[in-house]
Amino acid sequence: MxxxxxxxxxxxxxxxxxxxxxxxxxxxxxxxxxxxxxxxxxxxxxxxxxxxxxxxxxxxxxxxxxxxxxxxxxxxxxxxxxxxxxxxxxxLLPVLRALAAWGAPGLAERRPTDAVRAHWFALPLLDAVSPEAGLVEVRLEEGEFHVRIGEDGSVSYGDGAAPGEPDARVTLDAGTAVELGRGVLSVAEGVRAGRVAVTGEGALAKALRGG
CATH class of the missing domain: 1.10.10.10 (Winged helix-like DNA-binding domain superfamily/Winged helix DNA-binding domain)
Structure with missing residues (x-):
């Protein structure tokens, strides 16, 4: 055909x-x-x-x-x-990242008809969880996704748990993820407020916790 x-x-x-x-x-x-x-x-x-x-x-x-x-x-x-x-x-990754940043203010309120998947938060959170090179696993009630940051600054992400032991695990709820994606909250500020948990002892985990 x-x-x-x-x-x-x-x-x-x-x-x-x-x-x-x-x-x-x-x-x-x-x-x-x-x-x-x-x-x-x-x-x-x-x-x-x-x-x-x-x-x-x-x-x-x-x-x-x-x-x-x-x-x-x-x-x-x-x-x-x-x-x-x-x-x-x-x-098209940077195109989707730009669209996600532009659309993030529209997530101020979740509509009753809105579906949600954990990996949909990856695009708006890429900047928030990538201060250092390494592998980050992000956990929400809706599921998990992981982000890999290369030494050259390249970023990629995948659905589900990290393949292997991540350099940092970030646990938070969807509302906090929205605020991180909108840039009104940092991971370190979320940690200090008790809204984000970061585990790991390497440079990436320490950077996420704010030093």
Missing amino acids: PPRPRRSYDQFCAAARALDAVGDRWTLLIVRELLVGPRRYTDLHADLPGVSTDVLASRLKDMEQAGLTTRRRLPPPASAYVYELTARGRE
């Missing part, structure tokens, strides 16, 4: 070209999910509440056509297909 034609703004403009690729509803949220690593279709559907199966399948095809994602089959015994970002797709 030939790829279906993509809609375009037909404007010789960098912003328009970008929106040609990622401007459709759900596309950037799919990128958000794939930034944590390869995901199966069922995993994506579970963590994108509200998206229909038809729309999700269509967006994934469009993203593959645009060179943002690839699909590959896991070796036995899994033998399942997973979707993952290409290098071009991973370049």
Whole structure:
């Protein structure tokens, strides 16, 4: 089956070209999910509440056509297909970080219909939990995610507990995570207020506790 034609703004403009690729509803949220690593279709559907199966399948095809994602089959015994970002797709991390920072004030109040996943807090918290190189595990009631900060300042994150022993564990609630993401509270201030717990003895844990 030939790829279906993509809609375009037909404007010789960098912003328009970008929106040609990622401007459709759900596309950037799919990128958000794939930034944590390869995901199966069922995993994506579970963590994108509200998206229909038809729309999700269509967006994934469009993203593959645009060179943002690839699909590959896991070796036995899994033998399942997973979707993952290409290098071009991973370049959208700073775009998502900027959007999360811009949208953080909108989280002042959680609506009754709002779904929540722990790893959705990763984007707004990347700056707050990365003062030093190392591996941080962040724990909320809703679940866990982990952040890796490279010696070169590169940052990546993943869903679930840290792979191996982290340099620091940060435990907090969703309300505190929102305040950290908005920049109105630091991790060290949260520790002093008894709202954040940081365990670990290395440089990263000490920096998070404020020295």
